[in-house]
Amino acid sequence: MKEKLELLKQNATSDINNVSDEQSLLRLKSTYLGKDSQIMQVMKSMKDLTIEEKKEIGKLANEVKSFIENLVKEKMNEISSKKENKRIFDNTLPVGDEIGSLSPITIVANEVAEVLKKMGFMIVSGPEMEKEYYNFEALNIPKNHPARDMQDTYWTNLGDVLRTHTSPVQARSMETYGAPIRMAAPGRCFRNEDIDACHENTFFQIEGMVIDKEVSISNLIYVMKNILKEIYKKDIEVRLRPGFFPFVEPGFELDIKCLICGGKGCPTCKNSGWLELCPCGMIHPEVLRMGNINPDEYSGFAFGIGLTRMAMMKYKINDIRMLNSGEIRHLKQFKVK
Amino acid sequence: MYISCNVLKKYIKDSDKIDFLNVWNDFTIRSAEIDGIEEKGKDINNVVVAKIVKLEKHKSNEKYNVLTLDIGYRKEITVVSSATNLYEGMLVPCALQGGSLKGISEVVSINLDGVESQGVLASERELGISDSHLGVMDLDKSYIVGEDIKKYIPIDDIVIEIDNKSLTNRPDMWGHYGIAREIAAITGKELLPLEIFDNIDSTKPLNIKVEDTKNCNRYSCVEIGNITKKEATMEMKVMLYYCSMRSISLLVDLTNYLMLELGQPMHAFDSKKINNIIVKNTGKEKIKFTTLDGEERNIPENTLMICDENRPVAIAGIMGGLNSEIDDDTETLILESANFDSASVRKSAVALGLRTEASARYEKSLDPNMTVLAIKRFIKLLMDVDENISINSRIEDIYTNEVKENVVELKKDYLKKYMGFTLDDKTVCDILNSLHFKVEVKDDKYIVTAPTYRSTKDITYSADIIEEIARIYGYNNLKEVPLKLDLIVREGDNKYDLEYNLKKSIALDTGFSEIHTYLWYQTELLNKYGINKEDNVKIVNKKDNNIIRDDISLSLFEQCIKNSKYYSEYGIFEIGSAITKEKEERVLSILSVCFKSNLEDKYMEIKKLIYKLISSNKNIDVKFKQYKIDKKYLNNEYTLAVFVNDDIIGYISVFDRLFAKECGKKIEIVNAELNVEKILNLNKQDIEYIEPSRYPVTTIDYTIIMDKDDLYNNLDEVLKKYNNEYLIDYKLYDVYIDDKKKVTIRFTIGSNNKTLTHDEIQEVSNKILEHIEKNNYSIVK
């Protein structure tokens, strides 16, 4: 009887494996598991056996039965899934082209803004047409100061200016939010310049400012290094050197090791091995005072990063005019990530 | 500004211990920016002093002379030269075989029409010490034949170009002596005093009057006579050339040298051409004046000028006049060394369009305390060349606005706050002393006295002293310290986030491209379409395209004209500022350029987008209503205003054909604008959860027949008016157009309190039908 069951198992396995349509499978199912099937006959004939034989054969018969049942079930799944999956459309058609693009400036601005947000900076904005006071006086640039013609300003017939830097947002934020504060302000600026491949009269910056009790130059160095590390996703070497801006004291220029040549010297870095990236400094006491913040109690630092320049470096854009050209032939490539 | 290291070396003790090629890295991070370092003389090698022993015409080519040269050490060579200024006995620089000159990387022996030429004679240009190529240099007879030319002429030098902009706030560094002072501080060396002539016997006064005491801080001068020499030393000439100035004559060279050395501009008048000196302002008077470059200039009002009794003789701090210029015959001169107000000089220089080396320096607020020193230094240098000069007058000196040493108090805890750590008293004093600041140490503070050359504008606040300490200490030696944790949440104005989210959503949803356009219109475009923006804000100092935009869509349209050359269907958008005299607002504009046949799809795509943009950002319901927008380029037939809470926050429309045709014959432009400020100010609505009815609802579809040009909006107005407690809502289900417009509406009928009976449902639907038909619409049965 044992042998019979083993044989039955073998036959059923090979028969079921060989069918490929539903009907033949159903036929086999009734042959091997139906009322008149051999296995049922075996089970029926067990009443003539001894108790010990009953135990042994009964267990074996049940095993063989459930084995065949499983086999049928699996085969049935296989057949029905094949039926449903018949290819009725072309799923290899390409996708992705319908995603639009953002300006390269928007992309780098957002990268910088995201880094600053993580460091606890709030993002604020200011007007493009600015009061003379905020663009100059409030930043310690009085009338007749040489810095006023250094920055060839566009003046409007209302006596306002098109802001020459994002720094007026410093002064505005001090008035609006007071101290302590951590803020960043991306935005568009304007200079009265002739346009060529390297010069634009319209460009983008992001301003940053921190004011709190006990803010030091050492804090500034730490924060600037970490911002740049995050932006460039690598440990970059930076150096600080004196720079003159009326609204900071001490003022610095922050340079990074040239990303193109790694510091050996190349045309991009004018052979110095360093790229001038970001003017920064400790906020001038007069600027704090004009923003109604007591310079004896609070100190702070501010920085400005040229987003236009950063975008050009990042995407190796060699003609600045492309950015304001409005030509989607160029701009389409900067797909939303 | 160019700096010659040969000159710097003279002012610093033990300067031979300084590496003048590499010290500039330290200078860059401590003092000012370097634009370049050039090693002069590297390309000049094996050039010796040679004597022409014999000069003969070349036998087969009369263009040439054949020279026998004594090159020292009892050696003679033959050189063929075409120069015309040669004579027997002349000392000349000669590059020997294997040597090099500018433009000749290796001198070799060559055969010129049968004669072997074994060297090359050099002009000043070939030695790299001037632009003169007039002939072979006629060397001073005191030079020893056979010696290397570099022994007599300082051809080897390191010349540094310093970025002028980085010296804006450092008037003390506008000369070699100031740079040397900085280098001495950086390297811990001693600065040597300048040699001056200080034995002036004459007591003769000069008649000087300063009328404009506000703009003339100090006027010093002296009369020097019996000048016989005409040329500066070779050394001085090379230095001037290396510093980008031309050698002209002894006196002019000396004034220029003094300016390069001390930073003090000087001017020499020919004594016989002027009669007394009056420093005064031109006031309202407008005059013409010929400067010594030969140009006649219109002098603007309120220009400070140096005049004699009869006429102006110089524009103060900018340039002298042709009428009083020194020339070859000048034997007696009046030497001016003055200090003028920086703003006044700057204003005049800008108004004249004439910026000179002198005005650039005065603009930086020079120290008036160096005028007399400069005169004494000038006399010393002149005497070195021309020992028999006479000092004809005393030094006349009118000092109207005295600059004193600034005294600044620096609290120790303030210094610590700025640095982030404590510096000991010795370090602070050493650093400040190296910069020639005096320091008095108190318990809790330092009392710091800045030298006058740092007191004109640069050192005023304690933060200024901190900068001095920090930069010499070395920014690279400062620690990096993280900010202290601050857990205050501040959101800012949220505008940036909103704008970024809008832009990203649009790009993702539509496939359009963000572009940036200028803040001003192309005036040409406005003119072409007769769009009047004359009342807009204007830029007064911009030549063309100076009308500031109050409407972004027009700027984008301009870009479409360009882009349509490459694409037929595309979209662009921008969020930018639109400015009127009253306000500046951030505006989003979208232009979708498409074929006429796709207009409906594209329009609805934009409509859907606008809906999603606002509802996804603020969860607020948006309504569209027909409207007229007052813009010349829009076809108002298709204009919908975008309403939120009964306020218009934007519109959707289609460009007028007149404009759209610029982009192509069969092209239309869908345009949408949203006021970002208004979206920003909308309060975000919370989602109000309403539990769905526990009882079953029934839907019934009715297809309503409309005229083809009738608008869904009209039908909607009708349906909206119908109220029934069992009508839960209705929605547009389908639109089918054949000879009529057939609009299928799906009505949902039910109750929150019970299951409606068949009869109740029938009653509601009958009433709906009745209401529709009463309003003159028929229903497809």
Ligand SMILES: [Zn+2]
């Ligand atoms: Zn490089």
